[in-house]
Amino acid sequence: MPMKVSSRKHGVSQLRIILTGVPVILSAGLLMTVSHGQDSFRHTVTSSEQSHNEQSWQASAAKVTPDCRHQWWIQKSVLKGGRQEGVDQIIVNNGAMEIVLCPTRGMGIIQVTAGDVVLKWDSPVKETVNPQFVNLSSRGGLGWLEGFNEFMCRCGLESNGHPGTDTFINNVGDKAEMELTLHGKIANIPARNVEVIVDRKPPYAIHIKGQVDEKLLFGPKLELHTELVVIPGETSFQLIDEIRNVGAQEQEFEILYHANFGSPLLEEGAEVVASVKSVKPFNEHAATGLDAWNVYTKPITGFVEQVYLLELNGDDDNNTTALLHNRAANKAATISWSLDELPYLTVWKNTGALADGYVTGIEPGTNYPNNRSVERRAGRVPKLGPGETYEMTLEFGVHSGSKAVKAAINSVQDIGLAGQPGDNSRIGAVGR
Numbered sequence: 001m002p003m004k005v006s007s008r009k010h011g012v013s014q015l016r017i018i019l020t021g022v023p024v025i026l027s028a029g030l031l032m033t034v035s036h037g038q039d040s041f042r043h044t045v046t047s048s049e050q051s052h053n054e055q056s057w058q059a060s061a062a063k064v065t066p067d068c069r070h071q072w073w074i075q076k077s078v079l080k081g082g083r084q085e086g087v088d089q090i091i092v093n094n095g096a097m098e099i100v101l102c103p104t105r106g107m108g109i110i111q112v113t114a115g116d117v118v119l120k121w122d123s124p125v126k127e128t129v130n131p132q133f134v135n136l137s138s139r140g141g142l143g144w145l146e147g148f149n150e151f152m153c154r155c156g157l158e159s160n161g162h163p164g165t166d167t168f169i170n171n172v173g174d175k176a177e178m179e180l181t182l183h184g185k186i187a188n189i190p191a192r193n194v195e196v197i198v199d200r201k202p203p204y205a206i207h208i209k210g211q212v213d214e215k216l217l218f219g220p221k222l223e224l225h226t227e228l229v230v231i232p233g234e235t236s237f238q239l240i241d242e243i244r245n246v247g248a249q250e251q252e253f254e255i256l257y258h259a260n261f262g263s264p265l266l267e268e269g270a271e272v273v274a275s276v277k278s279v280k281p282f283n284e285h286a287a288t289g290l291d292a293w294n295v296y297t298k299p300i301t302g303f304v305e306q307v308y309l310l311e312l313n314g315d316d317d318n319n320t321t322a323l324l325h326n327r328a329a330n331k332a333a334t335i336s337w338s339l340d341e342l343p344y345l346t347v348w349k350n351t352g353a354l355a356d357g358y359v360t361g362i363e364p365g366t367n368y369p370n371n372r373s374v375e376r377r378a379g380r381v382p383k384l385g386p387g388e389t390y391e392m393t394l395e396f397g398v399h400s401g402s403k404a405v406k407a408a409i410n411s412v413q414d415i416g417l418a419g420q421p422g423d424n425s426r427i428g429a430v431g432r
Contacts, residue, residue, distance in 0.1 A: 041065075041198040045076050046088065046103060048192040053088070059196065061095075061204075061232070068204040070095030070232035074196060083147075084127040088194070092206060094232045097398065102128055103191040107210040107226045108153040114235040114398040117331045121262030121359040123149030131188035136181040144182040152396075155183035156255035157214045157222045157243060161369035171218040180372060183258070186214055186224060206230045221247030222384075236397040243391075245384035252381050254372065256346070256365030257394060259335060261324055266360055268298035269327030272347060275313040275320065275415040282307035282368075289349070296351055296360065303352040309368045310345040313416025314338075321412045322362050325405055332399040332408055337364050341392040344368055344380070364394065 041064045046053045060073040072094045079087040089110070090101040097114040101107065110128060112119035129147035136143045141163025159166070163182045170176040191210035199205045208228040215221045223246055229238040245251045272294040281287040286306040293308045312320045318339045325332035346369055348361035363369070367380040375381050384390060399408050 039200055041196075041200060043196045044194070045090070045196060046191065046194040059198070064198050065200055065204045065232075068202075068232055070204075072204075072206065072232045074198075074206065074208075076196075079128060082127050083129045083133040085130060086132075087128050087130050088190075089128065090194075090196075090208060092208065092228070092230055094206065094230045094234065096233050097230070097235050097237070099228070099230065099237060101208060101228060102150070103194045103210055104128075104130060105147065105150065106154055106187040106189050106212050106224075107191050107194075107228075108150040108187055109228075110149075111151050112237075112396070112398065115400050116264070117333070117398045117400050118264060119151045119259075119261065119333055119396075119398065121149070121151070121260045121266070121357070122354060123359070124355070124357050125149040131190065134188050136185065136188065137179070141179060141181040144188070147188060150187075150258075150260065152239075152257060152259045153187040154224070154241075154255060155187065155258050155363075155365070155369070157186050157224060157253050158184060158220045159252075159372040160184045160254045160256045160365070161367070161375065162371045164371040164373070166371060166373045183256070183369070184254070186212060186255075187258075189214060203231045206232070215246075220251050220253075221245065222251065222253060235399075236395060239392075239394045239396070241392045241394075242389050243384065244389045245386060248386050250383050250385050252372075252376075252383050253390070254365070254367050254375070254381060255342075255392070256363050256367065256369060257335075257342070259362050259396075260359050261333065261362070262359050264331055265324050265326050265333060266296060266351075266358065267327055268296065270296040270360075271325060272360075272362065273323040273325065273409050273412050274310065274345070275412065275417070277311040277313050277416075280309045282309060293347065293349075296349065298351070299353050299358045300351060301353040301356070303350070305348065305350045305352075307349070307369070308347045310347060311343070312339065312345055315415050320415055322364075323408055323412050324360070324362060325399075325409065328402075329405050329409070330400070330402045332405040334395075334397040334399065334408055334412070335362055335364065336395040336397070337393065341390075342366060342394075 055078050057076040061068045061071050075091045077089050087104045092099045099112050100110040102110050134147040159180050160183045163180055165177050166180050168178050189212050191212050193211045195209045197207040210226050212224040223244040225242045227240040281290050289306050314320045320339055321334050321336040323332055323334045342364040344365050346363040350359050366382055367375045399405050
């Protein structure tokens with residue numbers, strides 16, 4: 001059996017779902033109902049083993065779960081034209097929220113819409129680009145940006161972070177140099193198996209599973225097994241990921257969840273809220289904006305990106321949440337995760353002109369986005385032994401209305417504060 005090396009606690013299984021703006025801890029009983037059973041509806045839309053890839057397919061509540069009061073539907077299609085030719089797209093509409101998923105781009109999420117809140121950004125890249133048109137090595141290793149326009153994409157798996165030189169052991173056992181490209185390969189590798197599973201019993205959870213492989217001879221043999229879980233009628237969803245080392249030797253890995261926000265959340269006066277243990281600038285330029293690292297300006301032509309490296313406080317189970325809200329604090333999004341699994345958070349501020357890409361990133365990860373050689377020296381590059389796995393769960397929530405957003409902000413600011421009255425030695429919760 002593969003060994004799970006992430007430090008998630010196993011005493012009582014917990015599932016954190018954001019219901020009305022407040023992260024709520026639910027018991028193991030609900031987790032079991034969310035986990036799909038043998039009587040679930042199953043359909044494979046892509047399979048490399050069977051050489052199967054459906055051009056179009058759809059399912060709906062009326063046919064699969066007629067007793068569900070939320071009229072959910074799923075649609076799979078293949079995009080045409082330009083650099084998006086041949087890209088698989090899956091739209092999941094749960095009756096309250098719509099998620100656009102892209103198996104061709106490493107199971108990334110293109111956009112999320114829930115009422116008047118949209119999780120996306122206006123990238124200069126307008127198409128959902130097929131990875132075959134992305135040259136990761138172009139512009140000194142910045143070619144990853146040629147296809148970058150998702151709401152959420154993964155960075156990894158062999159490496160992520162800044163491009164540049166690093167060392168490795170080559171096929172004849174010698175120490176050699178390699179040029180790492182920006183944020184690794186996984187976001188530009190198509191999924192080889194994609195399956196839709198819908199539970200026929202309440203809460204009628206919808207699961208989209210995919211497998212993305214990053215493997216080569218004389219190199220990493222890593223598999224990403226990912227699962228998107230959506231409950232009909234809710235404005236939240238889960239990502240449950242597992243990285244497997246299927247090789248016979250120990251292997252380094254890195255993963256960072258690059259969640260990107262533009263309008264309507266990002267605007268002048270928007271803020272990040274988190275329970276912060278420490279925050280450090282990525283470089284000297286970022287240091288000039290350190291006092292306002294979590295507050296955003298209007299679009300500024302020629303703005304040079306600023307990056308901040310954070311450690312957050314966790315609750316009693318070492319879970320944490322980061323929140324972004326607009327100026328009026330009536331629209332917000334949250335990301336919740338375990339610090340045992342993803343110990344570090346990067347905040348990327350790129351508030352340039354709208355035409356150049358006005359965006360911010362909230363990015364939990366196993367490491368910071370330095371070149372892997374820097375992260376290795378800092379002890380932030382984990383390893384998997386032969387047959388070992390690493391598991392991560394993230395919850396994304398959408399919040400609309402002043403009352404719901406205020407409740408979410410209060411919940412985030414309370415993280416890690418229990419039992420510490422009057423302690424002003426730490427940075428503490430950030431956000432007005």
